[in-house]
Amino acid sequence: EAGVAQSPRYKIIEKRQSVAFWCNPISGHATLYWYQQILGQGPKLLIQFQNNGVVDDSQLPKDRFSAERLKGVDSTLKIQPAKLEDSAVYLCASSLLWGGTTDTQYFGPGTRLTVL
Amino acid sequence: GDSVTQMEGPVTLSEEAFLTINCTYTATGYPSLFWYVQYPGEGLQLLLKATKADDKGSNKGFEATYRKETTSFHLEKGSVQVSDSAVYFCALSLNDYKLSFGAGTTVTVRA
Numbered sequence: 001e002a003g004v005a006q007s008p009r010y011k012i013i014e015k016r017q018s019v020a021f022w023c024n025p026i027s028g029h030a031t032l033y034w035y036q037q038i039l040g041q042g043p044k045l046l047i048q049f050q051n052n053g054v055v056d057d058s059q060l061p062k063d064r065f066s067a068e069r070l071k072g073v074d075s076t077l078k079i080q081p082a083k084l085e086d087s088a089v090y091l092c093a094s095s096l097l098w099g100g101t102t103d104t105q106y107f108g109p110g111t112r113l114t115v116l
Numbered sequence: 117g118d119s120v121t122q123m124e125g126p127v128t129l130s131e132e133a134f135l136t137i138n139c140t141y142t143a144t145g146y147p148s149l150f151w152y153v154q155y156p157g158e159g160l161q162l163l164l165k166a167t168k169a170d171d172k173g174s175n176k177g178f179e180a181t182y183r184k185e186t187t188s189f190h191l192e193k194g195s196v197q198v199s200d201s202a203v204y205f206c207a208l209s210l211n212d213y214k215l216s217f218g219a220g221t222t223v224t225v226r227a
Contacts, residue, residue, distance in 0.1 A: 042205055042217025107160035
């Protein structure tokens with residue numbers, strides 16, 4: 001079974017530029033998550049989708065971050081414009097059902113973003 | 117708010133040594149507790165979990181027991197191998213199903 005795919009793996013941009021990350025979850029997984037992991041910290045949930053609807057985006061900085069999951073499959077996360085503090089690893093995860101505690105989240109390898 | 121505090125690293129051990137990584141939590145309800153592991157160059161993966169008090173999660177020789185009285189979920193392994201070198205994250209989840217992670221503990225096992 002193929003895992004969660006993410007691209008690109010690495011991205012370096014100047015502040016105020018825009019960037020987009022792509023995630024393809026495990027086939028058939030209804031729930032998709034985007035996390036931000038700043039160096040030395042644990043991952044922090046940015047947004048959770050169930051199929052193509054948003055379940056939780058309470059920690060997404062909506063003035064600069066946006067995410068979509070068209071057709072309930074793959075997803076893109078965009079930052080526009082980027083700030084220095086956005087430097088982090090962006091993790092995508094998916095789970096089979098509705099994201100309950102019995103539903104394991106499977107993580108992709110992440111995209112490492114450096115903002116200069 | 118709900119949070120997890122785990123032992124700071126890095127931790128360096130010799131092969132076959134005993135490993136303990138401490139994890140304590142603060143939560144308004146009764147969370148489920150998890151340990152995730154991130155091997156070099158790979159994504160996070162679930163190592164073990166426990167969903168109620170006194171449950172013991174176990175996998176790959178690792179164990180952790182959900183202790184409600186001490187709000188802890190310490191990770192242990194009796195004899196580590198070089199292949200156990202990784203970053204370990206403790207996490208909790210409440211009714212909203214969000215995972216809240218600790219800061220991670222880097223473990224290096226020397227041959």
